[in-house]
Amino acid sequence: MTVIQSPPLIEMGNLTQYEYLALNSPLNLSDGHARQELTPSQSRIIEELPSLWADAIKRPVSEVEADARSAFFGLFGQHSYPRGEGRVLACYSSSVAMEIFARSLAGVSDAIGLIHPTFDNIPDILRGVGLRLVPVEEEVLHEGEFDPYLMTQVGAIFVTTPNNPTGRVVSEERLRILAEQCAMYDVVLALDTCFRGFDTRAHYDHYAVLEESGCRWVVIEDTGKLWPTLELKIGWLVSPEHVGLPLEKVYSDILLGVSPLVMSMVRRFAEDAAGGGLAELHDFIAGNRALVRAALADLPEVEFLDPDSRASVERVGIGSRSNLAVWSALSEHNVFALPCQKFFWADSARGEGILRIALARPPAALAIGAATLRTVLSEI
Ligand SMILES: Cc1ncc(COP(=O)(O)O)c(C=O)c1O
The missing domain is CATH 3.90.1150.10 (Aspartate Aminotransferase, domain 1)
Structure with a gap:
């Protein structure tokens, strides 16, 4: 050792x-x-990488990306994710997606409500762009209501579900209540679902609930916590058309896109996951x-x-x-x-x-x- x-x-x-x-x-x-x-079947996917490379070179990036998205989002029941141009932005990691969200929000608001506790790079990134953070106790998400005064102060509420480190999942019923409150106050509801894959209780269609509520929302999805892929991963920044944040502009300030090889690998891991x-x-x-x-x-x-x-x-x-x-x-x-x-x-x-x-x-x-x-x- x-x-x-x-x-x-x-x-x-x-x-x-x-x-x-x-x-x-x-x-x-x-x-x-x-x-x-x-696992043995994941090892076989790694052996396939040269052919995934050859295939990724031949096909349009948009097609490779759409296949990866549909395999990953479908695996976790997220069927109503938005399909339009620019609605799902692929980033090198969820932290990069977070940075893009934070910078976009800082242009239109100076404060955000944030789940407490949660992984500290989330508050660190939000503070890094100058936002004032207001703690929202995890308990409130599961039982209470957002404080009406808080809702008049913040541009967004940020929730990690399943949460890291507690593993607590916001249920469908609770997400509906929280999203309706955000709609009422016109506050963006932002979700970090990086740990979604581990918990089937987080596999209800979040996008259907968010859309029905009429709130403005952002979701950060992540392929990085699930599979041992040596840090080859995608953080997806998902938003509806009328989110009111310059996400696409800030994205374009930072990156062009994620490697199609990584996207193809994610698609194959997602297919393997769906198959058992x-x-x-x-x-x-x-x-x-x-x-x-x-x-x-x-x-x-x-x-x-x-x-x-x-x-x-x-x-x-x-x-x-x-x-x-x-x-x-x-x-x-x-x-x-x-x-x-x-x-x-x-x-x-x-x-x-x-x-x-x-x-x-x-x-x-x-x-x-x-x-x-x-x-x-x-x-x-
Ligand atoms: C809930 C949550 N979101 C985002 C991240 C950042 O992930 P990454 O380091 O892949 O960008 C982490 C890291 O552990 C996390 O726990």
Whole structure:
């Protein structure tokens, strides 16, 4: 096993800075990217890449792109996604799509309501374009109503569903209520659905609900969290015609398009998923979640905070132990988990005593990591 010397973190970095430290370790349980082994049928797709390349060269980009879109959106039941020119903008990653959305919004508004907690590169990108962020507690999305005063202050509400790190999914009924409220106040409803693929409860047709509500909306879809494709991925920025944001202009300021080879690969992975690969992936993640829960069972003050989550990450409550103490002790064994303070971007103290474990990993590595975590938690 490679021995990695990690510098002690004096100041709490952002989540991605923690993830960098883990990148070279075989016991990287840190980032939420897919790092499990390819299935046999996915390996065959990788062997097909030269022929996908040859095919992509021959065909018009628009055709290659339309095929990828239809395979991916169809896989998750998103049949009513808009088909018109410029409605689905392909980006190198969902963060690039996010940046384009943020820059577009900053031209027409100075504030946005943002789900709390969520992955911290979302607030960081939004702050980076000068927007003022107003936290919207995750609970409100599932039970309450948006604060009427908030709705008069913001240009958009941004919701991650399924959320990272909690895995909570906004149901169809709740999305309808939230979208109708956004329509009433003429506030854009923006969704990050990067973790959609893991949870069938997020496979109802969101675009039908958004369109019926009459609200202005934006959705960021992502192929990047599902399949172990070595960071070859697409972030799709989707919007209706009358969204009232200069998304296409800002897109054109940043990129021309995503590689047709990547699009063809995404199409093939989506087809494979439709043919049984998706159910296999769901079983795989469920198996890894059970493995982690069994490995940490019955430890004092340890709890699994998201019992219903199907996302490829698992939050572990570690009680009164300090995140940094546990993180440091784990990293001495080259095991890397993610301390959760930064997910609580408006109140980091609420993430103390919580670690996030990545589940999209080879089970053997996950088992070693979880056993090490058990030892560390028993000693601290
Ligand atoms: C919910 C969510 N959205 C967006 C991103 C950014 O993804 P990427 O790094 O592929 O751009 C992440 C990263 O983990 C995420 O968790």
